[in-house]
Amino acid sequence: MTQTLGGKVAHANKREYGTTDVEIDNTTPIFQGFENTNGFLMSHTDFVETVPEGFKNIAKTSSCPNAGMANEEKGLYGIQFHPEVNDSVNGTQVIKNFLYSVCKCSGNWTMHSFVETSIQNLKNKIGDKKVLCALSGGVDSSVAAVLLSKAVGKNLTCIFLDHGLLRKNEGDEVEKVFKNQYDINLVRVNCEDRFLGKLEGVTDPEQKRKIIGEEFIRVFEEEAKKIGKIDYLVQGTIYPDVIESGLGKSAVIKSHHNVGGLPDHVDFEEIIEPLRSLFKDEVRKTGLELGIPENLVYRQPFPGPGLAIRIIGEITKSKLEILKEADAIFREEIANANLHKNINQYFAVLTNLKSVGVMGDERTYDYTIALRAVETTDFMTGKWSKIPYEVLEKVSSRIVNEVAHVNRVVYDITSKPPATIEWE
Numbered sequence: 001m002t003q004t005l006g007g008k009v010a011h012a013n014k015r016e017y018g019t020t021d022v023e024i025d026n027t028t029p030i031f032q033g034f035e036n037t038n039g040f041l042m043s044h045t046d047f048v049e050t051v052p053e054g055f056k057n058i059a060k061t062s063s064c065p066n067a068g069m070a071n072e073e074k075g076l077y078g079i080q081f082h083p084e085v086n087d088s089v090n091g092t093q094v095i096k097n098f099l100y101s102v103c104k105c106s107g108n109w110t111m112h113s114f115v116e117t118s119i120q121n122l123k124n125k126i127g128d129k130k131v132l133c134a135l136s137g138g139v140d141s142s143v144a145a146v147l148l149s150k151a152v153g154k155n156l157t158c159i160f161l162d163h164g165l166l167r168k169n170e171g172d173e174v175e176k177v178f179k180n181q182y183d184i185n186l187v188r189v190n191c192e193d194r195f196l197g198k199l200e201g202v203t204d205p206e207q208k209r210k211i212i213g214e215e216f217i218r219v220f221e222e223e224a225k226k227i228g229k230i231d232y233l234v235q236g237t238i239y240p241d242v243i244e245s246g247l248g249k250s251a252v253i254k255s256h257h258n259v260g261g262l263p264d265h266v267d268f269e270e271i272i273e274p275l276r277s278l279f280k281d282e283v284r285k286t287g288l289e290l291g292i293p294e295n296l297v298y299r300q301p302f303p304g305p306g307l308a309i310r311i312i313g314e315i316t317k318s319k320l321e322i323l324k325e326a327d328a329i330f331r332e333e334i335a336n337a338n339l340h341k342n343i344n345q346y347f348a349v350l351t352n353l354k355s356v357g358v359m360g361d362e363r364t365y366d367y368t369i370a371l372r373a374v375e376t377t378d379f380m381t382g383k384w385s386k387i388p389y390e391v392l393e394k395v396s397s398r399i400v401n402e403v404a405h406v407n408r409v410v411y412d413i414t415s416k417p418p419a420t421i422e423w424e
């Protein structure tokens with residue numbers, strides 16, 4: 001704004017980074033109700049040296065003379081700090097002030113009205129044409145599917161690929177909700193053997209992802225062909241996906257091969273993305289509005305390649321069984337301890353490590369299970385969760401007692417970075 005309207009942007013000698021005391025002019029609409037000094041996150045090297053004509057200074061820090069500027073008459077405001085992050089205390093109030101006081105928004109966009117309007121729009125658009133949806137059991141595709149089914153009923157078919165790499169009982173739970181509760185046309189394809197066959201002998205994580213992503217699309221295409229003519233394909237794209245693909249900047253640390261990539265050999269007229277304008281918390285609210293059970297709506301993120309990337313080394317059916325049981329115990333105890341709402345992602349990993357143990361009078365030589373639990377908001381960084389020792393103790397003792405071929409449990413105390421959340 002400064003550049004365009006004739007002010008001057010300059011390069012500072014020193015980068016300003018971190019939560020910084022920002023002195024503000026609280027008579028200006030966006031800072032209404034604020035104290036004179038507030039902690040906001042600054043992260044910049046360039047700064048506004050001279051504000052454009054017609055603007056006044058409304059904020060500064062000890063090293064940034066123009067941390068905020070305004071032309072109140074024209075309703076133009078610029079701020080240098082980041083109001084959207086948690087480190088900016090009351091940062092969202094700045095955004096609220098801007099929207100309600102400056103832009104005069106009324107805030108009447110509710111999830112209820114979103115659901116009603118979306119269903120009506122989908123009805124008008126689709127009529128009695130045929131819609132196909134790949135259901136993963138994740139929040140986004142589930143909400144998209146239910147929304148579509150409310151609009152077009154039996155003209156929607158969902159294909160749910162159970163590749164055998166889901167968590168314990170997960171396939172049955174998904175089927176139960178969609179078939180029984182919503183009476184959706186659901187085709188569940190049990191293709192565990194096919195996936196395990198393709199993964200035989202594969203140990204490289206990226207290779208695993210690639211195989212699973214590709215095989216997923218092949219099976220989906222085969223099943224779609226059986227259904228016949230399809231007019232629309234549903235995708236559970238949400239707003240952060242739109243931003244991410246639009247900017248395309250983030251470094252590829254792991255190829256996030258989201259199951260549900262586009263099939264090459266299915267003919268359809270158009271892709272429908274009913275959740276394209278929603279953030280994750282809004283998708284969850286939409287799900288609740290539609291009556292989807294809470295445990296599904298608040299399901300923790302689960303990677304498309306599933307348990308395949310939580311078994312280090314080669315994947316076998318017996319290793320999968322071990323991991324599913326251990327993981328189920330961990331999740332059960334986290335829920336019993338009422339920690340599930342505070343920990344954003346938690347799971348068990350089957351390490352490829354065997355070690356010596358003793359059970360009764362016998363020496364054992366069995367697997368080590370690692371437990372991973374992270375607290376994060378964006379999943380780009382995260383802290384390992386300080387689960388109380390008593391809970392860890394119970395999980396460990398239950399796993400070694402109840403799961404055959406496990407004689408040791410360890411807890412991962414690495415944050416991200418340097419580690420990633422998943423082990424592969």
Ligand code: XMP
Nearest residue numbers: 255256257258301303304305379420421422
């Ligand atoms: P990392 O391990 O990269 O994980 O710290 C960050 C988040 O991404 C999820 N993740 C994946 N999701 N396909 C997915 O759909 C993948 O291949 C994949 N790898 C990691 C991970 O579970 C965490 O939520």
